[in-house]
Amino acid sequence: MKPISTTTTATASTETQDLTQLMQQLGQQATAAARQLRSASGKAKALALRLMADALTEQKTILQTANELDLQAARAKNLEPAMLERLALSDKAIATMAAGLRQIADMDDPVGQVSQTRSRPNGMQVAQMRVPLGVIGIIYESRPNVTIDAAALCLKSGNATILRGGSEAIHSNLALAAIISQCLAKAGLPEHAVQVVPSTDRAAVGLLVTMTDYVDVIVPRGGKSLIERLSQEATVPLIKHLDGNCHVYVDQHAELDKAHAITLNAKTYRYGICGTMETLLVHHQIAPAFLPAVAQALQAKGVELRGCERSQALVEYIQPASQEDWETEYLAPILAIRIVDDIHQAIEHIGLYSSQHTEAIVTENLSAARQFQIEVDSSSVMVNLPTCFADGFEYGLGAEIGISTNRLHARGPVGLEGLTTYKWVLQGDGQLRGEA
Amino acid sequence: MKPISTTTTATASTETQDLTQLMQQLGQQATAAARQLRSASGKAKALALRLMADALTEQKTILQTANELDLQAARAKNLEPAMLERLALSDKAIATMAAGLRQIADMDDPVGQVSQTRSRPNGMQVAQMRVPLGVIGIIYESRPNVTIDAAALCLKSGNATILRGGSEAIHSNLALAAIISQCLAKAGLPEHAVQVVPSTDRAAVGLLVTMTDYVDVIVPRGGKSLIERLSQEATVPLIKHLDGNCHVYVDQHAELDKAHAITLNAKTYRYGICGTMETLLVHHQIAPAFLPAVAQALQAKGVELRGCERSQALVEYIQPASQEDWETEYLAPILAIRIVDDIHQAIEHIGLYSSQHTEAIVTENLSAARQFQIEVDSSSVMVNLPTCFADGFEYGLGAEIGISTNRLHARGPVGLEGLTTYKWVLQGDGQLRGEA
Structure with missing residues (x-):
């Protein structure tokens, strides 16, 4: 789908x-839309x-026709069945997107909420009013449902959005964008409030993350390599999610x-999500009573265990863990295990190796928990x-654009x-200032 | 004071x-201190x-002896009297710093405050706990009192600080840092919680703003050129303050x-602060009744007036304004004036030229205000x-590290x-997740 660059440099340039102009145009349109959205009603x-x-639902046929083009191209490229499934806009996938849209429509509108109101001694009133960020760029991979999810969350929070999905989903994404624009116009909102980058040229990403005049923040949704690359390139701030090397102590x-149930759930609820436990830390006093049974249960579920020497002394089928194991987010049925002297050593281990995403303690002791x-x-x-x-829905946020490992602005x-x-x-x- | 680079490249390298090592050491010490500060008590x-x-107050003599070295060097360089005054640690300046410290000591400690507590249907409780950012780098110019102010605010909020002041104040800053470290140790806190960069080499700044492993945020306090340079160089996020091209409509x-009193106060309270009005926008219907009198009062205070043609037609001594005038933060007794057709045009003008710092409307009409x-x-x-x-003390924040023109994290x-x-x-x- 990517335009093949021709042989003459003149054409390449x-x-x-053209791409720079295109992106600038998207940026200008988004900025204008964001200005109008600032005073758009929640209704x-x-x-x-x-x-x-x-x-x-009504335009299902149009969507699925466009989606079929993407699926054909994907099949021709021999993409894996899991990838094809993620790409497909099945009836069920469309129904799920529609349900998600209605759920976000029903949520409280954050814009215009006033808080921290205080009266000053001179009688003036000071408060904070929640307002949109402005223009949000979303960079994501093949799933077309992200187009709807991300656009909906950004719109609800009053932001204009520029979406850059994977090239595998370009026809699906453009069809979704057309529907979105129609509905925006019908509701009296600017149709450029949501735009999908129509080019699959990878250079568009580099342009998007450096358009500080038009874009206020970038939310990348994808694997670690994408995020690391964007962190290098971007001059627009990122709300970024790096790895989740999570610990249970x-x-x-x-x-x-x-402890047994929590450990099993933390590892085996799903192997591929960022909140999955990757290292289990166990206090040495409880280890003989706790570890053999939990190791057996994990092994029965097909989890490979790699541990420190003390853990190997308790459970023979634990393989030796290397330094690398403490540092790794497996996202797979593998677990690193370390027996520690005390809570202090557990916290120290976490301080050294954790990616500061999510950690848990299992204890009945209040001081230890604290x-x-x-x-x-x-x-x-x-x-x-x-x-x-670790998930926005579970926390009661209603929806989630991602999990941030930043310290500034939004966290978690x-x-x-x-x-x-x-x-x-x-x-x-x-x-007046300077007068009592 | 700056080490003169020698002729051989070997020595330069x-x-x-050495400087890289020094900065890394400061970074490591700050990170270790930040870890300890996380659980330091408010007490x-x-x-x-x-x-x-x-x-x-007790070590006034030591401070003033160090300060005298800076003052001598400044006099030798023929620095302006205003600069010398800002540099001087007079008895009064020291008393003001001490009062500031006691005021910050008395403020509520933000760390550990829990908010947004909610119970989820499964019975788990979710909340947000306020925690320090970590390590904050402060880059500022000649005033040594910033050393105390910034260090105090960062410490109160549980952060470790690396301070890089102007080279003109290096002796004063190091003397202040020595006092701070003594007091930290006496209070049982890590003495590296506050560190002053002991080198006046300008390259230290470039290192500080790129030490992403050790520094969580940089707060620059200085003029626009400093901030612009740092924005280019920094990979650590900045809480930055660019210009304040502020409007009154x-x-x-x-x-x-x-309207008369507000206009005068907005322009003449102080010319050099970022909240000063730089452009006055006036509705054409009120202009004949309002503008001549306020222009006269401003002129009487020595303010030079530059305006649009319509304003010149009303007040003969208004000079013609150029495009550049709408864009300029004068920080001086100069005011740009434009007569507008309506509130819509005023908001449009602000959207085009404002630096998004602070704007005000004067009106008795609720809809217009809204x-x-x-x-x-x-x-x-x-x-x-x-x-x-526009000022943290006036807003009731108790103290202010600066005014942010960022959109993310802290604003204003x-x-x-x-x-x-x-x-x-x-x-x-x-x-457990996935179980009802």
């Missing part, structure tokens, strides 16, 4: 120029989302049954819960509020 | 190596700040006396107040909360 935004939900004061929750510096710190709970699961900022709004009656 | 931090306040429904406050996308939007109120005046982030803290009792 024209192409580059109009919710209406647009409901119209989109209806239109997805089973304290000596843990209840055995609870110490863990204060001293562990990760975006989510849990007590007596499996790390796989990012919902609608993370897609907004605030401005200070002040009301006075002619108060 | 050794110097570079210990407040005690350290009070000890510093006492020590500044006098609506047709303004009360004349209020429209202005929603549609103007600046970090502070005021009704019936002069823009010069940044107090203690802007120097923190949050983590999600979850409490459960063995709930």
Whole structure:
């Protein structure tokens, strides 16, 4: 699908120029749309989302015809069945997208909410009003449902969006974008509030992440290599999600049954999600009673175990762990295990190897829970819960654009509020500065 | 004071190596201190700040001896009297710093505050806990009092700080740093929680703003050229303050006396602060009644007026404004004036030229006030107040590290909360994901 560059450099340079112009145009249109969206009513935004939900079902045939072009190309490239499934806009996938749109339509609108109101001694009133970030660029891989999810969350939070999906899904994404624009217009909102980059040229990504004049933030949704590359290139701030090397620490004061169930759930709920436990830390006093049984249960589920020497002494089929194991986010049925002297050593291990995503302690001891929750510096710190709970829906955010491993702005699961900022709004009656 | 580079490249490269090593050491020490500070009690931090306040007065002689070295060097360089005054650690300057420290000691500690607590249907509790950002780098110019102010705010919010002040103040800053470290140790806190870069080599700044492994955020305090240079170089996120091209719009429904007083205060409270009005926008219907009198009052205070043709038709001594005038933050007794057709044109002008710092409307009309406050996308939007109120103390933040023109993280005046982030803290009792 990618335009093949021709042999003459003149043409190549024209192409580059065309792409730059195209991206600038998208940027200008998005900025203009963002300006209009600032004062759009919550009612109009919710209406647009409901119209989109209806239109997805009504225009199913158009969508699936476009999707078939992508699927044909994917089959010709011998893409894996799992990839094809993710790419397919089946009836069920369309229904799920429509349901998601209606759910986001029903959520509280974050824009315009006023908080932190205070009256100053001179009588002026100071408050913070939640406002959209502006223009959000979304860079993602093959799933076309992200087009709908991300566009809906950005619209609900009053932002204009430029979406850059995978080239494998370009026909599907453009068909979705056409539906979205129709519905925006019907609801009286700017049709450029949501735009899909119509080019599959990879250079478009480089342009998008450096258009500081037009784009306020980039939310990449994809694997670690994509994020690392974008972190290097981007001059627009990223709300980024790097790796989730998550730990569960089973304290000596843990209840055995609870620790067993939490450990299994944390590892085996799903192997491929970022909240999955990758290293299990066990207090040496509880290890003889806890580890053999949990190791057996994990092995029965097909999880490969790699551990420190002390853990190998307790369970013979634990393979030796190397330094690399402590550092790795497996995203696979493999678990690293270390027996530690005490909570201090557990926290130290986490400080050294964790990616500061999500960690959990299993304990009945209040001081240990408190110490863990204060001293562990990760975006989510849990007590007596499996790390796989790290998710915006589970946290009650209603929806999630991603999980941020940034320290600034939004941290952990990012919902609608993370897609907004605030401005200070002040009301006075002619108060002057420097006069009492 | 700056080490003169020698002629042999070998020595130069050794110097570079030494500086890199020095900065890395500062970074490592800061990171270790930040880890300890995470669980430091509010009591210990407040005690350290009070000890510093006492020590500044007790060790006045030591401070003033060090300061005298800086003053001598500054006099030898024929620095302007205003610069010398800013550099001097007079008895009064020291007393002001001590008072500031005690004020920050008395403020509420933001760290550990828990908010957004919610119970989920499965019984688990989700909340956000405010935590320090980590390591903050402060880059500032000649005033040594910033060393105390910035260090105190960062410490109160639980952060370790690396301070890079101007080379003119190096002796003063190092003497202040020595006092700070003593007091930190006395209060049982890590002495590297506050460090002053001991080198005046400019390359140290370039290293500081790219040490992503050790520094979480940079707060530059200085002129626009410094900030622009750092924005280019920095890979560590900046909480930055660019320019304040601020507007006051006098609506047709303004009360004349209020508009007159607000306009004068907004321009003449101080010419050199970022909240000063740089352009006055006036509704054409009120202009004949409003503009001549306010122009006269401004002229009487020595303010040069530059305006559009319509304003010149009303007031003969208004000079013609050029395109550049609408774009300029004068920071001087100069004011640009434009008569507009309506509120829509005023908001459009602001959208084009404002630096999104602070804008104000003067009006008695509620709809106009509301429209202005929603549609103007600046970090502070005021009704019936002069823009010069843009300041953390005036907003009731208690103290201010700066004013942010960023959209992400902290926006507008940044107090203690802007120097923190949050983590999600979850409490459960063995709930599992994927099970009802």
